[in-house]
Amino acid sequence: MxxxxxxxxxxxxxxxxxxxxxxxxxxxxxxxxxxxxxxxxxxxxxxxxxxxxxxxxxxxxxxxxxxxxxxxxxxxxxxxxxxxxxxxxxxxxxxxxxxxxxxxxxxxxxxxxxxxxxxxxxxxxxxxxxxxxxxxxxxxxxxxxxxxxxxxxxxxFYNHPDYIRVLSVSIQETLQNKDWEHLLFSYHGVPERHIRKSDITKSHCKIDGQCCNTPSPAHQFCYRHQCYETTKQVAAYLGLKEGMYSTSFQSRLGKDPWLQPFTDKTVAGLAENGTKKMAIVTPAFVSDCLETLEEIGMEAREDFLEKGGDEFHVVPCINDxxxxxxxxxxxxxxxxxxxxxxxxx
Structure with missing residues (x-):
């Protein structure tokens, strides 16, 4: 059975x-x-x-x-x-x-x-x-x-057409009647060493800005590549142009190198550089949780508004x-x- x-x-x-x-x-x-x-x-x-x-x-x-x-x-x-x-x-x-x-x-x-x-x-x-x-x-x-x-x-299923469609439609529905200038894709962070440990080729993942865009068997287990690929495919589905969106990583712990750019610094930087209305989506999470509801929905929102932003729109997880x-x-x-x-x- x-x-x-x-x-x-x-x-x-x-x-x-x-x-x-x-x-x-x-x-x-x-x-x-x-x-x-x-x-x-x-x-x-x-x-x-x-x-x-x-x-x-x-x-x-x-x-x-x-x-x-x-x-x-x-x-x-x-x-x-x-x-x-x-x-x-x-x-x-x-x-x-x-x-x-x-x-x-x-x-x-x-x-x-x-x-x-x-x-x-x-x-x-x-x-x-x-x-x-x-x-x-x-x-x-x-x-x-x-x-x-x-x-x-x-x-x-980071690049599965069905998942990309559901995630993209959820973004469309949340933002359809809202004004926004920039969409941030925020993924949960991991230490850089996790990326290298998951590299089945033992040589491809250098986290140098090029490896994630160079085809390799390592991508089957590369979290960083898969995050950027999710962003890329959703942006294509939604017809987003360069500059309208970016990718960041949240929730770091300790002093070891973690994946960058960091979400908190990115949100603050957008506000400080003149973005008044931003939206944020968290595609590493299927269900809303502490990291999406409190860290993003409360802390990141507060930081954005304090740094000069006006509107901060959070796209819920795909949940149920x-x-x-x-x-x-x-x-x-x-x-x-x-x-x-x-x-x-």
Whole structure:
């Protein structure tokens, strides 16, 4: 029997400091998020970050928390429920960190008799700190608890025509009655070393302004290339001209080199250089979350207005849009039919 597991990042169980601390501990102690030896990672996370950050993060979560709970969890559940209505196979939801856990999601499918699972990491672009860590943990759980299961993984869909269309239409609909001069595509940042570690050629990714535009097998797992390609294809779909849009990266941590340009500096720079009306979209996120609602919708907006801007328009994530639901359902059905054909041959 076939089934689908949607996997998103995760969220604390509540805005209580102890719940936020527990979530951050699990998240930041992941060796693919802070990729340094365990001793050093434990010193950084448990000895430094978890002493102060949980309280600050809890305050940020309180600003965006909904009556139903964490926006990311609520939106992910809505997506799962809508998709399951359109497909003939069971669909479960899991989070890489927090609840519902990846183990719980797999068990839900297992208890329904599912032995063939389509894993769908809800990240358009591949990164070792997102897609890769999901697949590694899923395989670990499969070997330990669900040895009869077989996994298929939906590839990164950063350039899939269906995704590009849904994202582009969402931008059009949000901005159709608004004046704007510049559209910023803001992606979650990662350390530059993550790009080099994901380079399967071990030589292509130099982050020099040229490598992302030079065809290479490395692009299959290059987060930076995939972000810029998403921007490029959406800009083409919308007919945007050079100068009307740009790409940046948000949410850096620590002092190591991270992907640039930085979103906060880009937003401030646009305002300081005379842009009065800007729009911003966050295509690395399928579901609205702390990074989109608070960091962009509140902090970036405030910075832009303080630096002289007049209007700051935020494009919501594609969340549980009906056109996105239909796309996901079609991908699931295509996989299920393909598996059936393979089984009969």
């Amino acid at each position: 076939k089934g689908v597991l949607l996997v998103n990042l995760g969220s604390p169980d509540s805005t209580k400091v102890e719940d936020v601390k527990k979530y951050l501990d699990e998240f930041l102690m992941d060796e693919r998020v802070i990729d340094v030896p365990w001793i050093l990672r434990a010193f950084i996370v448990k000895g430094i970050i978890l002493r102060t950050r949980p309280k600050k993060s809890a305050e940020a979560y309180r600003k965006i928390w909904w009556d139903e709970g964490s926006p990311l969890i609520v939106l992910s559940r809505r997506l799962r429920e809508k998709v399951e209505e359109l497909v003939s196979v069971p669909v479960a939801l899991a989070m890489r960190y927090g609840n519902p856990s990846l183990e719980a999601g797999l068990k839900e499918l297992y208890d329904k008799g599912v032995t063939e699972v389509l894993l769908i990491p809800l990240y358009p672009q591949f990164a070792m700190a997102t897609t890769e860590t999901i697949l590694v943990l899923a395989e670990k759980l499969r070997k330990k608890l669900f040895p009869d299961m077989r996994f298929t993984t939906l590839p990164a 849009r009906d056109d996105w639901v239909k796309v996901l359902a079609r991908w699931m059905d295509e996989w299920a039919k393909e598996e059936e054909l393979l089984a009969t041959n």
